[in-house]
Structure formats: C-alpha cells, structure tokens
Amino acid sequence: MAQIIIVGAGRTGTALALLLVKHGINVTLIEAAKDFNRVFRGEGLMPSGLDALTQMGLSALLEDIPTRKLDGWEFIINGKPLFRVDEPMGASRPCTLVSQPPLLKALISEAQTHDGFVFIPGVAVKDLLRSDNRVAGVVLSDGRQLTADLVIGADGRNSIVRERTGLKLIKQPKNIDILWFKLAASPQFVDDNVFLTIVNSERVFSIFHGAESGKLHLAYVISAIEPTDYKQTNWAEIFASLSPAWLAEHFRHHADTIESPIKLSVVVGRCPQWHAPGILLLGDAAHPMSPVRAQGINIALRDVIVATNYLVPILSADAEHQQIDLALSQIQTEREPEIIRAQQLQLQEAAQGELLRKNSLVRSLLVQFAPLLSKIIKNSWLRRQHEMRQGITQVNLKV
Numbered sequence: 001m002a003q004i005i006i007v008g009a010g011r012t013g014t015a016l017a018l019l020l021v022k023h024g025i026n027v028t029l030i031e032a033a034k035d036f037n038r039v040f041r042g043e044g045l046m047p048s049g050l051d052a053l054t055q056m057g058l059s060a061l062l063e064d065i066p067t068r069k070l071d072g073w074e075f076i077i078n079g080k081p082l083f084r085v086d087e088p089m090g091a092s093r094p095c096t097l098v099s100q101p102p103l104l105k106a107l108i109s110e111a112q113t114h115d116g117f118v119f120i121p122g123v124a125v126k127d128l129l130r131s132d133n134r135v136a137g138v139v140l141s142d143g144r145q146l147t148a149d150l151v152i153g154a155d156g157r158n159s160i161v162r163e164r165t166g167l168k169l170i171k172q173p174k175n176i177d178i179l180w181f182k183l184a185a186s187p188q189f190v191d192d193n194v195f196l197t198i199v200n201s202e203r204v205f206s207i208f209h210g211a212e213s214g215k216l217h218l219a220y221v222i223s224a225i226e227p228t229d230y231k232q233t234n235w236a237e238i239f240a241s242l243s244p245a246w247l248a249e250h251f252r253h254h255a256d257t258i259e260s261p262i263k264l265s266v267v268v269g270r271c272p273q274w275h276a277p278g279i280l281l282l283g284d285a286a287h288p289m290s291p292v293r294a295q296g297i298n299i300a301l302r303d304v305i306v307a308t309n310y311l312v313p314i315l316s317a318d319a320e321h322q323q324i325d326l327a328l329s330q331i332q333t334e335r336e337p338e339i340i341r342a343q344q345l346q347l348q349e350a351a352q353g354e355l356l357r358k359n360s361l362v363r364s365l366l367v368q369f370a371p372l373l374s375k376i377i378k379n380s381w382l383r384r385q386h387e388m389r390q391g392i393t394q395v396n397l398k399v
Helices: 011-022 047-055 059-064 100-111 160-165 187-191 235-242 245-253 292-316 321-358 360-368 370-390
Strands: 003-007 026-031 067-069 072-077 080-086 096-098 117-121 125-131 134-140 145-147 150-153 177-184 194-200 203-209 215-221 262-265 279-281
Touching (some): 003 011, 003 134, 011 026, 011 100, 047 059, 047 292, 047 370, 072 360, 150 292, 160 279, 187 203, 194 235, 203 235, 203 321, 235 245, 279 321, 292 321, 292 370, 321 360, 360 370
Parallel strands (some): 003 150, 072 194, 150 279
Antiparallel strands (some): 134 145, 177 262, 194 203, 203 215
16 A cells, blocks of 8 residues: 655645545644644635635534634725625635644544544654665654655745745745734624724735634734834834724724734745645645735645545556656646636736825825715625635536
C-alpha cells in the first residue's frame, strides 16, 4: 500500500488526510505547531465550502463545533449607509462562520479512528529526502527520516515544502496589511450578525461576530496615517470616531476588552507549477489567497476534493511513481482555472476598496448621490459575489 506524507495540519492537510485514510491509504500528517491555539483568519464557509464538506460526508462535524451564520453584508461610507444585502443571496445556505481549531481537532479525531493514520504534532519538517531525482520523504527537526511515495505540502503561504522543492511562488503586488482585533460582542451583532464594512476618510475596517461565542472580530486596513505603536494606540476611540453612534458607544463602553492587535501581512500569489516528481502543493502552499470574501478555506476544501479524485484510484492500486506524478499535473490542470479567476475577483474587490479609501472625491460623491447610486453599486457587488460564493468550476467528489 502506498505511503503518503502530508505536511501541515490546516484545513487542506487534515481534510485530505481524512479522505485518504477512509479509502485505506496510509497517511502520516505532520504539523509543526504543538496545538491549534493560534490565530486563524479564515472562518467563512461560503456555500461552495459547505457543499464541499457535505460531499465529504462531514456536515455532521459542524453540529458539534462553534459555528455562527452571517445574516447579511452592509457598507457604510463616511457615516452614511450605502447598501445592505441579506444572506443567503440566492444560495441554498448562508455563509457560515466556523471556528477552525475545533474543526481541525474534529477532523484529526475522525482520521485517528482509521487504520494507517499517524499524526505527528509539534515537529517541523526540516528538509526533503530524495532518491533518483524524486522526492522520497522528509527529514524532521528531531532527526527522524520518513519515506513516502508522495509528499504533499499543505503547510501554508510560507511553505517549507515549497521552499525545499524549489517551486516558485509568483506574488501579486502587495497592497494591504491588516490589524486583526477581537473584542466583546454587541447584542446587536448577536441578533443580526452582519458583516459590516465601514469606510470613513482614509480608514477602513470590517467587523462581525465570529463563530466563537461572545467575540467580535475586527479587520482594520493599515493606512499611511496610522500610528506605528499599534499596542499603545487608543483603538477604542479611533474605531468609535469612525462608527455610527450605536457602535461608537459599544467601542467606548468595552474599550478594556479590545485585545492587542495581530498584524497580518497579506501574501497573495500562485505557483506556476504546483508539483515535482514525488511532491504536490495544495491550498495556500500553492496559491495563497487574499482575505477578501473568505476564499481560503473554501478553495482549500475544493482542492482536497479534486486531489482525492485523482489520488485514491492510483494509490489504492499501488501505481508506479510515474503514474502518481502524472496525476499531480492533472490536479493542477483541473484546479488552476478556478484559482486564477478567484484571485482576479478578489483583486477587483480590493481595488474598489482602495479607491474608496484613497479618493475623497469618490467617497463624497457616493454619500451625496447614495439614493441614486446605491442600487447600481449593490447589483454590481452582487454579481462579483456569485462566483466567489458558489464556486467557479464544477467540483464533485467521485470516489
């Protein structure tokens, strides 16, 4: 039976490991972190991601972990409401926020019920083993050497597997960095969990109630006018000054609950080639996504389905290495069109946001003519969301 090593126990690695071991394929899943108690940005399961979990037979997992549905999306420009769109926006299910640490733990727990699954947490991959010009395994930081018929790099945007393989990541020009905050929840978001985006002067932030009970999440776009000492800044007052009265009051009354921000450097790009003999990159290791409209987790789950379709038949049949390597190129060929289009749509969305942030005239015109323009802008926004929510290509689990 083929031996697979997956590096990275994020959403891509854990879901793929589970699907493979369900089909009797031996998988060793390696994760550098000792636990999942770290910041996860991608909580939004779009209809495409929810559909992927359903196809995998994993919908029931969501019943046992923290989740929260979004009720809508709203935009406020210079203090004036521009438009709101309610979920599910024509889909069968609304965007659903999921807490990733318990999701990953649940996936691993399920995988551990199957023979042939080994999980190695708290140990990093240091290098790759090679044999006959082919990747043949990994070298761990504790000195162990593990051999495999295929190594899959699912270790994120800063992938060590990608680096050691020499596969290139072509990055998009960097346009934003984000400060990520958590603070006490407002009853208004509990009753009506809108993803609220506020543009005021050159400052932009989005706020919503995450899957975690009692916590608002706030993503703040760093602009040139920001103070550099993020941890000493009076963020409650800054947020309040940009917000409508009800939200400003919440920021001021709960200032002591605003946690120190975490700076997220946004890396977006795509590898021209996701594979080499004996190695495959998936998820953010192959194509790191922008945070715009929460594409990362949804795209990753769809990567997993396509990879499973190609890998299970050949790995179950103990195929030759040459056949395995051919399947790797087929996986990229099928997935690449959706990745390219999704990143284009994200770039368009981000560009419009930057135009609003940097151009005071555009903001003033929107505010002045909001009654006339809001419907046109809303419809334009809705058209862009459809593909990012529903998926751009057909992805169906066939094994």
